Amino acid sequence: MNPILNLERVTVEFVRQRAVGRPRQVLHAVNEVDLEIAPGEAVGLVGESGSGKSTVARAITGLNPVTSGAIGVDGNSVLRAKGKDLRMLRRRFQMVFQDPYSSLDPSMSIGSTLTESLTVHGLERGPAAVERAADMLLAVGLRSADLAKYPHEFSGGQRQRIAIARALMTDPDLIILDEAVSALDVSTRAQVLDLLQGLRRDRRLAYLFIGHDLAVVQRMSDRIAVMYLGRIVEVGPADDVIRNPQHPYTASLLASVPQVGSRGAERAAELRRRLHVRADPPDPWNPPSGCAFATRCPFVMEMCRAETPPAVEIASEAVSRCHLATDAGRGTESEARWDRAREFLAMPSPAS
Structure with missing residues (x-):
């Protein structure tokens, strides 16, 4: 069965013109993104502001031009389709804005x-x-x-x-929800989420659910993809990504979630200590070489600054772009500290 949506090495670039005689700057807002959504599947897309989540959505719907790569709907190319064929494809996916x-x-x-x-x-x-x-x-x-x-x-x-x-x-197969509940109050948000879950069940809809609230994204998704500075750095089943993250950036997002109660707050503070991540991401117009997260990662190794990490399959349907998941990164002190941090993260939260 063809995926209802298939992104292959999709790249979206923005160009900033400089003064005469100086080279122009290129921003890779989306950088070689691969992502599949099966019919009836809900995939969450999370990351900080500026990570490229909304640009992915706008690229799929044609609101942002794609620099390179391929976008397919049920095996048909969206980027190569023209006229009536393009309209027929676009009927099959719709978007709800923030x-x-x-x-x-x-x-x-x-x-x-x-x-x-x-x-x-x-x-x-x-x-x-x-x-x-x-x-x-x-x-x-x-x-x-x-x-x-x-x-x-x-x-x-x-x-x-x-x-x-x-x-x-238009009776679509896929709905892209770009922060569709983030502007709503808590009670209204819960009602809309219940509505979306009911519609998905009754109409066999697929969702690309873009958000920053990890609890909401976990509730709404079968799988979660995590974006950082234009790249997807981790993909896996929703519960696995939340309970057992395979990338330090994912773990840092989880560590930033507020905890209720004094004991929960103490545990969150200890986790943040173990995952001491610098607050400010690098300038996207001038990203670092190697792994883009290397300038903030508490487990950084020399290879991280020199080489872009490959996508490594951790388990069935689980992929991480981190040198700690490669053969070269295994057995290092950084891996040992990373494993201890993940073990702490996986522990049940104490009752408040």
Whole structure:
């Protein structure tokens, strides 16, 4: 079975022009990213701000041009498709953006917002399109009477439900959720997450769930991919990535999660001590040679500064881009300290 989405060595570059006579600068916002999503699978994509998560999403949807690499949908190339063929492929994946206030056109009624995609893709018009829009509103917990209203008449959570309904209008196989719940309050966030899980189950949807809240991403995902400075540095089953990270950057993200209670806070402080990571990432316009995380990693070795680590298969469906996972990195003092840190991370949190 073909993956519903397949990224092969996808690279997205941005160019900054310099003064006359000086070389231009190139930013590798996405750097040779490989990622697959199977039909009905949910894959989480996590990382700090600026790691390239949203750029990956925008590259898939055509909002950012791809410099090199390949993007396939069910075995068909998105980048080579043109005209009608491209529109047919794009019907199969839709996107829900982070901000429910800016992602809807304030001058368009909800009915017009939802039926627009049907018109663009030549699917339905007139009463049939309106009926489908009403069905989608009901599917996300709103009323068909809301078709006549405008975005300003809804709360943030309701607007995000409308955005989800809009994404469902073309009956897609994959929905890309780019920080789709991060702008919502806690109770509304839980409701929208429950909605997304129900829709995935009922419609056999695949998700690319982009976020920074590790607990939310773990809850929503079958697998998690971790990005740092444009590269995916770790991929694996969601629970395994959270409980047994294979890359120091992933462990540092977990160490930064706030803990409830005094004993939990003490444990978090000890973990941060073991994973003492420098706060500031390098300038993405001038990244370090070798491993991009080498300037912050507490387990850095000389080879890390000289060579870009390869993707190493740790276990079935688990991959890490870290020299500590290679034959050259095994048996070193850095590996021993890394293993002790991971053992501490894997221990159950004490009751507060």
